Amino acid sequence: MSIKNEVERQLAIIKRGTVEIVPEASLEEKIKKSIETGKPLTVKLGLDPSAPDIHLGHTVVLQKLRQFQELGHQVVIIIGDFTGRIGDPTGKSETRKQLSEEELKQNAKTYQKQIFKILDSEKTKLTFNSEWLAPLTFQEVVELAAKITVARMLERDDFEKRFKSNIPISVHEFFYPLMQGYDSVALRADVELGGTDQKFNLLMGRTLQKEFDQEPQVALMMPILEGLNGVQKMSKSLGNYIGIDEASQEMYGKTMSLADNLIMRYFELVTQVSLDELEMIRKSLEDDSVNPRDVKMRLAREIIKIYHGKDEALRAENQFKAVFQQGNMPDDIPDVKFDQNLWEEKIWLPKLLQSCNLVQSTSEGRRMVKQGAVKVDGDKVTDVDAEIEINEGMILQVGKRKFARVSRI
Numbered sequence: 001m002s003i004k005n006e007v008e009r010q011l012a013i014i015k016r017g018t019v020e021i022v023p024e025a026s027l028e029e030k031i032k033k034s035i036e037t038g039k040p041l042t043v044k045l046g047l048d049p050s051a052p053d054i055h056l057g058h059t060v061v062l063q064k065l066r067q068f069q070e071l072g073h074q075v076v077i078i079i080g081d082f083t084g085r086i087g088d089p090t091g092k093s094e095t096r097k098q099l100s101e102e103e104l105k106q107n108a109k110t111y112q113k114q115i116f117k118i119l120d121s122e123k124t125k126l127t128f129n130s131e132w133l134a135p136l137t138f139q140e141v142v143e144l145a146a147k148i149t150v151a152r153m154l155e156r157d158d159f160e161k162r163f164k165s166n167i168p169i170s171v172h173e174f175f176y177p178l179m180q181g182y183d184s185v186a187l188r189a190d191v192e193l194g195g196t197d198q199k200f201n202l203l204m205g206r207t208l209q210k211e212f213d214q215e216p217q218v219a220l221m222m223p224i225l226e227g228l229n230g231v232q233k234m235s236k237s238l239g240n241y242i243g244i245d246e247a248s249q250e251m252y253g254k255t256m257s258l259a260d261n262l263i264m265r266y267f268e269l270v271t272q273v274s275l276d277e278l279e280m281i282r283k284s285l286e287d288d289s290v291n292p293r294d295v296k297m298r299l300a301r302e303i304i305k306i307y308h309g310k311d312e313a314l315r316a317e318n319q320f321k322a323v324f325q326q327g328n329m330p331d332d333i334p335d336v337k338f339d340q341n342l343w344e345e346k347i348w349l350p351k352l353l354q355s356c357n358l359v360q361s362t363s364e365g366r367r368m369v370k371q372g373a374v375k376v377d378g379d380k381v382t383d384v385d386a387e388i389e390i391n392e393g394m395i396l397q398v399g400k401r402k403f404a405r406v407s408r409i
Contacts, residue, residue: 014220021218027191043193053110062119066272078128081128178208191218228241336406338390338406369383
């Protein structure tokens with residue numbers, strides 16, 4: 001394959017699902033130079049360990065990094081143990097609470113465990129930005145800050161809004177984009193990835209690299225993934241997420257609840273299906289030659305395969321079919337054991353649901369009962385004040401996917 005054709009091939013893969021590349025011409029030149037010299041590009045992603053669990057929305061940039069790895073480039077993951085002490089102010093209307101050292105370490109461990117479900121660990125360099133940020137002297141920090149004006153910082157949307165609304169902005173928050181930009185200087189990054197909400201921070205890396213006489217990196221922005229309802233961004237707090245550590249059956253059921261208009265977007269952003277296959281799937285949906293339900297089943301398999309393996313994906317599909325298409329109970333209902341003394345008493349249904357880990361709180365249990373989403377031995381219960389007598393082998397169900405079987409200790 002000629003250099004020109006290889007550049008075009010790599011660009012097509014890299015541009016898959018991207019929102020913006022700044023500047024795209026520079027990326028093309030960097031790829032061409034990489035091919036000619038045999039030297040891989042250094043592709044950077046910074047992760048501040050501010051939250052311990054990753055959902056599919058977080059994996060959009062990780063899937064893009066995986067594509068860079070498969071093209072032969074060097075991926076560098078920066079765990080922001082130093083920047084995490086400040087917290088990214090992006091999209092925040094007030095100063096973020098700084099994390100403790102223990103919180104940072106624990107969250108960082110969780111991230112390391114989860115990201116390698118997507119990335120190739122042997123082709124990933126993992127580092128912490130305290131390595132180069134902690135040794136900076138106060139004089140060096142002042143010199144770094146002198147390279148950027150306050151006016152430039154206030155161009156950032158969230159800072160601008162807070163300034164105009166007289167909401168306090170702590171000086172240390174200005175240092176977050178400076179430190180993230182300095183990460184690119186320390187690594188001599190060729191490309192940095194981030195969500196569209198990270199554009200200011202990514203461009204700061206380009207600015208600082210110029211100040212340090214380095215060739216500026218390319219900023220590659222990925223979209224913010226919508227949640228399952230297609231309205232708001234994927235978020236645990238909104239309950240519209242698929243967590244990558246969730247059980248395969250839960251992941252499958254959630255995927256099947258996805259809005260039809262998001263099927264192709266999820267295929268493109270959170271799976272490893274090839275570009276050619278994506279085009280075939282897109283055409284089949286457009287000409288109505290396939291049922292969207294069947295395409296979602298393929299999507300569910302592709303997602304689960306990444307995090308649990310092919311066999312588990314097929315098992316989750318078979319269980320889904322048995323429960324929802326044939327009306328059967330799943331084979332592996334978890335047993336919840338209760339003390340002998342409880343068998344002679346009745347228990348408030350929402351409390352029983354919480355005790356069986358089917359809901360997180362009795363208030364959630366009340367809500368699910370009220371919505372008609374709770375069944376006891378196959379019978380729907382809608383009385384939020386219902387008192388239930390515990391029986392051996394009694395099966396509780398919440399929604400379509402959560403089951404528990406009661407038994408004695």
